[in-house]
Amino acid sequence: MIDDIMQQLLCSVPGLNVKTNEPMSRHTTFRIGGPADLWCRPNTIDELIETVQFATNKGIPFQIIGNGSNLLVRDGGIRGLVIETTALNRIADRDDNVIEVECGVSLSDLVLYAMERSFTGLEFAYGIPGTVGGAVYMNAGAYGGEMKNCVIETDYIDSSGNIHTLAGDEHRFCYRGSFFTEHPECVILRTRLKLSAGDKEKIQECMSELMGKREASQPLQYPSAGSFFKRPKGYYAGKLISDSELRGARCGDAEVSQKHAGFIINAGNANCSDVLCLMETVQSTVKKRFGVDLEPEVKIIGEEK
Ligand SMILES: Cc1cc2nc3c(=O)[nH]c(=O)nc-3n(C[C@H](O)[C@H](O)[C@H](O)COP(=O)(O)OP(=O)(O)OC[C@H]3O[C@@H](n4cnc5c(N)ncnc54)[C@H](O)[C@@H]3O)c2cc1C
Numbered sequence: 254m255i256d257d258i259m260q261q262l263l264c265s266v267p268g269l270n271v272k273t274n275e276p277m278s279r280h281t282t283f284r285i286g287g288p289a290d291l292w293c294r295p296n297t298i299d300e301l302i303e304t305v306q307f308a309t310n311k312g313i314p315f316q317i318i319g320n321g322s323n324l325l326v327r328d329g330g331i332r333g334l335v336i337e338t339t340a341l342n343r344i345a346d347r348d349d350n351v352i353e354v355e356c357g358v359s360l361s362d363l364v365l366y367a368m369e370r371s372f373t374g375l376e377f378a379y380g381i382p383g384t385v386g387g388a389v390y391m392n393a394g395a396y397g398g399e400m401k402n403c404v405i406e407t408d409y410i411d412s413s414g415n416i417h418t419l420a421g422d423e424h425r426f427c428y429r430g431s432f433f434t435e436h437p438e439c440v441i442l443r444t445r446l447k448l449s450a451g452d453k454e455k456i457q458e459c460m461s462e463l464m465g466k467r468e469a470s471q472p473l474q475y476p477s478a479g480s481f482f483k484r485p486k487g488y489y490a491g492k493l494i495s496d497s498e499l500r501g502a503r504c505g506d507a508e509v510s511q512k513h514a515g516f517i518i519n520a521g522n523a524n525c526s527d528v529l530c531l532m533e534t535v536q537s538t539v540k541k542r543f544g545v546d547l548e549p550e551v552k553i554i555g556e557e558k
Contacts, residue, residue, distance in 0.1 A: 255290050258313065262293070262334075265307045270294045270340070277326040277555070280318065280337060282382055284476040285525050286326025287555060289316075289335040296340045298355060298442050305440055306414040308334050316554060317440050319357060319384030323391065323478055325549075328525045329556035336440075338386050346370070350448050351405065356386030356441045360393070364460060373451025374403045376459040380467045382479075386441040390433045391550075392426045396463055401426035406445040412438040429483055429550055472510040475518035481532065482515065482547040490547055491515030497538045504530035529553075 255273050262271060271293040277286025295301040308315040314333035318324060321337075341357035344366050352372070354363055364379040377398025378388065387393070389407055392400050404426075407419045425432045433439055467473065482490040494500070495514040502509045503520070505527030510516040517528055517535075536547050 258311070258334075259291060261311070262291070262304070262307055266295070266300055266303045268296075269300055269304065270296065275335070277321070277324075277330060277335070280335070281321035281324050281326055281478070282476055283321075283325055283478050283523075283528070284519055285523060285528065286321075286324075287328045287330030287525075287558065289331040289333075291334045292337065293334065294337045294340050298341060301336065301338065301341060301356075301440070301442065302410055302414075302416070304334075304336055305410050308336075309412060309414050317386070319387035320359065320382060322382040323387060323551055325478060325525060325528055325551050325553045327553070327555035328558040331555045338384060347445065350450060351445055352448065353443055353445045354385045355443045356384060356389075358385045359383075360385065360388055367448055368453065368456045368460065371451055371453040371456065372448035373456050374398075374448040375446070376456060376463060379460040380464050385444055389424075389441055389444050390431060391429050392431050394429075396466070399426070403446045403448055404444055405447045408442040408444075409433070409439045410442060411436075416442070470513055472512040472516055472518050475510070475520060477510070477516050477518045478551045480515040481517045481549060481551055482535075483550045485545050485547060488543075488545055489515070493539045493543055493545055493547070494535055497535075497542050499535055499538060502531065502534060504528070504534065507531040509535065525553075525555075526558075 274288045275292035276288050278284050295304055316331055316335050318337050338357035341355040343355045344358055345353045347353050360378040360381045360383055364375045367375045377395045381393055388400050410416050491514045499509045500514050501511050506521035506523035507527035508518050508520040510518045539545055539547055
């Protein structure tokens with residue numbers, strides 16, 4: 254059955270890089286996740302569009318992913334098709350300090366590209382290990398900056414396979430959300446960012462300073478999906494967890510980082526059940542101690558084993 258669908262997909266999108274039964278642990282920064290029935294990595298935006306249209310026309314469920322750096326995939330894996338965007342990595346200059354970026358461009362590559370042109374406004378994103386698509390989807394942010402401040406237009410494909418463009422406020426950016434978190438069936442193709450002319454040396458300094466802060470405060474040597482919980486209004490998740498004496502707490506090989514209590518790390522061979530068990534322990538302990546509900550920032554997808 255899955256092999257049949259793969260053959261049909263290859264007839265519709267010849268040359269597509271596609272695999273069956275592909276472990277999602279290979280495609281998430283947590284290094285966790287059971288197999289996807291079908292996984293593919295389009296090489297061009299046209300291939301991406303044709304793949305989405307194929308899945309839509311055949312009624313095959315699909316999940317779009319970027320670098321898998323904000324994902325926790327359950328141990329039973331993903332039924333249907335996973336479409337990974339990381340080969341869609343072209344950047345082009347447009348007029349008036351605008352750059353156009355395909356959805357699979359890594360944020361760090363984008364920041365380096367902007368820096369080379371002395372464009373300022375994106376330094377905050379240096380070191381966030383996601384793609385532009387993932388960052389627009391959830392309005393990624395750090396150190397006072399967020400995607401909202403520079404995204405001006407985004408092309409996307411809807412669930413019927415039609416292409417549209419969002420402009421300005423239509424993105425509906427908010428804390429870790431956007432039009433796309435409200436419409437997860439839509440796929441971001443490319444986005445246009447408006448930046449400002451700046452001083453290359455100052456931009457470089459700012460990037461190194463922010464990277465230094467990341468390295469000093471985050472457990473970057475371990476697989477993780479970054480801050481596991483959203484920031485509750487009026488609090489910091491990491492402080493609540495630390496004040497609940499949960500640093501170093503474990504379920505199997507999932508561990509509340511000693512270095513940054515807001516991170517759950519994969520300290521060995523953790524599976525998704527380990528992380529979910531630890532997540533629930535953290536949520537119930539913080540609720541009991543401080544009466545605060547912690548909501549995961551990480552997207553939890555796929556099926557139980
Ligand atoms: C060490 C570490 C540090 C981090 N630091 C930060 C930080 O400072 N700030 C921050 O905001 N985040 C941070 N993150 C989390 C993560 O890197 C960001 O959320 C990033 O934007 C996710 O991008 P991604 O490509 O990995 O998306 P994925 O994890 O692959 O996907 C996340 C969501 O985006 C959707 N998506 C991805 N691409 C598309 C597309 N083309 N169209 C439609 N939907 C799409 C997916 O369906 C999924 O729902 C960190 C993560 C790690 C591991």
